[in-house]
Structures are given as structure tokens and as C-alpha cells.
Amino acid sequence: MARETGPVCRLCRREGTKLFLKAEKCYTDKCPVKKRGVPPGQHGLGRRKLSGYGLQLREKQKAKRYYGLMESQFRNNFERAQRSTGATGERMLQLLERRLDNVVYRMGLGGSRPESRQMVRHGHFLLNGTKASIPSMLVRPGDKISVVEGSRKNPRYENLQQLALGRVIPDWLEVDMDKLEGTFLRLPERAEIDTPVEEHMIVELYSR
16 A cells, blocks of 8 residues: 555545644644535445444554554554564554654654654754664653754744644653654553554454
């Protein structure tokens, strides 16, 4: 499956919830989920009731789009979580939250996950003092993420509070906005992950 390149607001409407793919727009009244809270397409109002499989599939699609992953990437994360100890669904979400692009977004250094992914690919961040340009890199407890010196003059960092869009920094991260850096303190617990999915349904889907 190729990465989505069409209007991303349609994805939010399709899943019936905000996926926060458009940065500032998602936090205003211009958000299509608020203005038009029905699935896209001429038959959006007449959607049939989903079967059990359909509900499981929608949860998987929602999670994929929320984190911006292709099917193979998402499946690999699930299989890795399945091999670890503990609840598979929670372990899967922890792996997704540990992705470098997601951590940059959670720190408030990117307006959305797609934007954070692009910034990582363009080499704007350091991981433990070394330039990191792979969005899927997994951050470990104690790792330090910072903006490279040459990127600190970028206009988007001049007003970091506005860039953060009022987002609350999770307790499992420590961020110093003045220094444009943060530390991944620990793995988040399920109650601290605000991803709007029922992960047990994804586990059931892949366990068929």
C-alpha cells in the first residue's frame, strides 16, 4: 500500500475522529470533522452498519493513518509487540509512540506527525548528539532529542509556544522549549496514550 497523497481531511472524516494531520487547522473551527461530521462521498450519510470484521478493520486503518504508517510497517510493529511480554495491544502502541517522528510531535516541535516526519527526514534533529534522519527510529528511555544548531534560526521555531498549539506535553517526556530539546524519560502507560483506537480489536483482526 502506498502512502496517502490525497486530501488528508477526508481521512479524518472517514474514520469519524480527528487524526491531527493538518497542524493548525485541526485546532480551529475550520476542521472538516467539526463542519461536516459524516464520511466523505455521496453515500456518506447512508453507510451500512459494519460487521465485526468491518469494525476491526476500521480500527486498524484509523491507527495506521493516525501514525502515518503503511501496512507493512504497521504489521511489523504488531508482530514485534506480539513477540514481547505483556499485553500485545499496549506494547504495539508503545512501539508506535517511541518512533522518532512521533516523539518530535509529542514534544511540540512539529505541528503534526506528517510535518514532524518530514522535518526528521530533512535532518533537523539530533538523537543523543548525532543527526538522525530516519523517522521510524525507536527512542529509548534516557535518549535526548534536540534541534540541530543550524535549524534553530528557522522561522517556525521563533514562536514555539504557538507551534505547540496548546498541546500538553506527556509526563513521559521532559521538554525544554528554550533550548529546543527534550528527553524521553520512560515508556508511556496505556492510560497516558491518547490514541483514539481500540487496540484489542486490531489484535483480534491480525489473530484471525
